[in-house]
Amino acid sequence: MPDFAPPVERLIDELKHLPGIGQKTAQRLAFYLLRAAPEDALALADAIRDAKEKIRACSICSNITDSDPCFFCVGPTRSKKTICVVEEAHNIMAIEKTRTYTGMYHVLGGSLSPLSGRGPEQLHIKSLIERAWKSYSSRRPSMAFNMVTSSAYSKPPPFIFPNF
């Protein structure tokens, strides 16, 4: 016999899929949502649905966007001479907050993690190389990837390749 009614069990199970959310936190969040005003709880559900339906990966840099290509790839003031390679799309915002970088970005979509079965094939490395060669075909791109596992190096700095 389940501890809670099946819809509540389902909500708890779905919340447990979120990173850093265990059984107790999932239960706490589920009961918070059940106590919330219906419009507040459903606004969260609508926001998740809206984001999942409208957000996709930029066909050039793999940043998350609601328009393809993304804002950074078509920005008229962005320098195309530099590509900043970041692990995840949210890393771009941290760099943008510095207001010092005006180049392009490339989102790898994670880090190398052989223990998790994530190798170069699972990351957007091939598209980065193709993009670099396409944009800078007259020059030899110089690239350096930090080939450590995510468990050994959890927050890699962005790598910037100026003037290939």
Ligand SMILES: [Zn+2]
């Ligand atoms: Zn883009």
